[in-house]
Amino acid sequence: MHDVVIVGAGPVGLFLACELGLAGCSVLVLEREPEARSPWRAHPLGMRGLSAASVEAFYRRGMLAPLLAASGVHGDPGAGADADEPPRPRSVGHFAGMMLDPAKVEVAALPFRLPSPAQEGVMTSLETVEAVLSERAATLGVEVRRGVTVSALTQDDERVVLRAGAHEYAARWAVGCDGGRSAVRGLAGFDFVGTEPQFTGYTALVTIDDPGKLSTGFNLTPTGMYIRMPAEGHIGMMEFDGGAYDRSRQPTRDHLQTVLRRVSGTDVTLSEVHLASSFTDRAKQTTTYRKGRVLLAGDAAHIHSPLGGQGLNTGIGDAMNLGWKLAATSHGHAPEGLLDTYTRERHPIGAWVLDWTRAQAAVMRPDPHAQAVQGLIRDLFATRDGTTYAFGRISGSSIRYDLGDERPLVGRNAPDLRLEDGTRLGDLMRDGRGVALDLSAGRRLRGSALGWGSRVRYAAGQARNDLGLGAVLVRPDGVVAWAGDREPDRDAFERAAGRWFGSPAS
Numbered sequence: 001m002h003d004v005v006i007v008g009a010g011p012v013g014l015f016l017a018c019e020l021g022l023a024g025c026s027v028l029v030l031e032r033e034p035e036a037r038s039p040w041r042a043h044p045l046g047m048r049g050l051s052a053a054s055v056e057a058f059y060r061r062g063m064l065a066p067l068l069a070a071s072g073v074h075g076d077p078g079a080g081a082d083a084d085e086p087p088r089p090r091s092v093g094h095f096a097g098m099m100l101d102p103a104k105v106e107v108a109a110l111p112f113r114l115p116s117p118a119q120e121g122v123m124t125s126l127e128t129v130e131a132v133l134s135e136r137a138a139t140l141g142v143e144v145r146r147g148v149t150v151s152a153l154t155q156d157d158e159r160v161v162l163r164a165g166a167h168e169y170a171a172r173w174a175v176g177c178d179g180g181r182s183a184v185r186g187l188a189g190f191d192f193v194g195t196e197p198q199f200t201g202y203t204a205l206v207t208i209d210d211p212g213k214l215s216t217g218f219n220l221t222p223t224g225m226y227i228r229m230p231a232e233g234h235i236g237m238m239e240f241d242g243g244a245y246d247r248s249r250q251p252t253r254d255h256l257q258t259v260l261r262r263v264s265g266t267d268v269t270l271s272e273v274h275l276a277s278s279f280t281d282r283a284k285q286t287t288t289y290r291k292g293r294v295l296l297a298g299d300a301a302h303i304h305s306p307l308g309g310q311g312l313n314t315g316i317g318d319a320m321n322l323g324w325k326l327a328a329t330s331h332g333h334a335p336e337g338l339l340d341t342y343t344r345e346r347h348p349i350g351a352w353v354l355d356w357t358r359a360q361a362a363v364m365r366p367d368p369h370a371q372a373v374q375g376l377i378r379d380l381f382a383t384r385d386g387t388t389y390a391f392g393r394i395s396g397s398s399i400r401y402d403l404g405d406e407r408p409l410v411g412r413n414a415p416d417l418r419l420e421d422g423t424r425l426g427d428l429m430r431d432g433r434g435v436a437l438d439l440s441a442g443r444r445l446r447g448s449a450l451g452w453g454s455r456v457r458y459a460a461g462q463a464r465n466d467l468g469l470g471a472v473l474v475r476p477d478g479v480v481a482w483a484g485d486r487e488p489d490r491d492a493f494e495r496a497a498g499r500w501f502g503s504p505a506s
């Protein structure tokens, strides 16, 4: 019997498998597809944007260099990381096809930002992300079994049993990372609620006879949106048909051409369709991410349109949040209620992402009311405050979990604090443990922090830029659990360490 069975070897399932493997759990991943390779996951159709927050998750586990190399990003990932001030972001992204200008981001207004090797988002592909994670998972002893479709599930107080064909797989915990049409979600009886679609979207690889009739990039039009991607023949479209298109049908050349003509307002001609699929802006989320011994992460827990490229990033955030909590629970040293903080912290983020995509669909609608709001949004995003707000949302840098502590850093992603000897917080997090970083003159936390043994790594030194802090306790997912001033309070530290890491090791 494994500690954890994960259903789905997509990016979220694999990221979670690595987190659990790193923490010493026995992990089995069951994946329906016999082969990892698929044109839907490779460039160009599988192209995905990872946010700076997701890239940072790879950095914190020592996977930044392989990720960048495999994604074709060349140059020194650490370039700029030694600067005194963090650089201005190079790109912000878009809202409903309206591109945001990075020059308008008010860097000084971004909370607790320090230079780091993982400052920017990266364009990559699902195939690349999965390859990097699969390699890592293998080194951590994770077993991935392909060609296994999970179709039944039962659970009791002790274990979960999953069935695929004639085979049974038992584990103490199961996590459904099996995507938007999750079988685990239905089998375990999760409620999945939300809103029905307003549009049908298409992504396709086609041959266009007269590509010059289409503008490149995102094109918001009075009837919807079309996207002419950088790769020749790669297009996206969204048409406000109320989600009426029958998605069980493969989109034909005639249909795609008709839709493209309608949304682009041109008489463009498609001579061939190589690959095509459809999606909608149906936005739904499970009401909880846990039912007994079964949990959900990624698209299995939340679906929405790809507008703004948030799904994968939200899923990686789920996996980072869940991994260490489930591992501690499985090992039996988690404090009471730790696992339930997963839903408490991540459900509001998922709900926000659904709303962010709904807001985009609302301003794209082909009606005068929506177009009026669109004008207003354009005006707001033309301001520094508007763009900075959007950057905080899109990049994930404005995320703050409510941990019941009013100090503004607590609950946020930890800045990449750097000690005088060059060690960075990110380097200290590679083994997936919590970090007590003691920046105080008298190493005030040393005696206390060592009490948590291998669960919390203690590191001390003078910081290049301490942001006014004397110490921080950082959870394995990079979230600040506690922050102390230049004379940190030992009792307060011990209370926080106990809250997140359980009783001190005996």
Ligand SMILES: Cc1cc2nc3c(=O)[nH]c(=O)nc-3n(C[C@H](O)[C@H](O)[C@H](O)COP(=O)(O)OP(=O)(O)OC[C@H]3O[C@@H](n4cnc5c(N)ncnc54)[C@H](O)[C@@H]3O)c2cc1C
Pocket (backbone or CB within 6 Å): 007, 008, 009, 010, 011, 012, 013, 030, 031, 032, 033, 047, 048, 049, 050, 126, 148, 149, 150, 151, 177, 178, 179, 180, 181, 182, 183, 184, 203, 279, 297, 298, 299, 300, 306, 308, 309, 310, 311, 312, 313, 314, 315
């Ligand atoms: C056109 C488009 C563009 C996008 N662009 C972006 C972007 O730029 N940025 C971003 O963050 N997100 C983007 N997304 C969303 C992103 O692709 C998804 O959110 C992400 O792939 C979800 O990962 P996942 O691991 O949760 O699910 P999936 O990638 O769907 O993986 C689920 C896995 O589970 C397996 N599985 C399913 N059922 C079973 C079963 N019963 N038994 C065993 N295995 C099973 C599947 O085969 C699959 O391998 C985009 C989506 C689309 C459609």
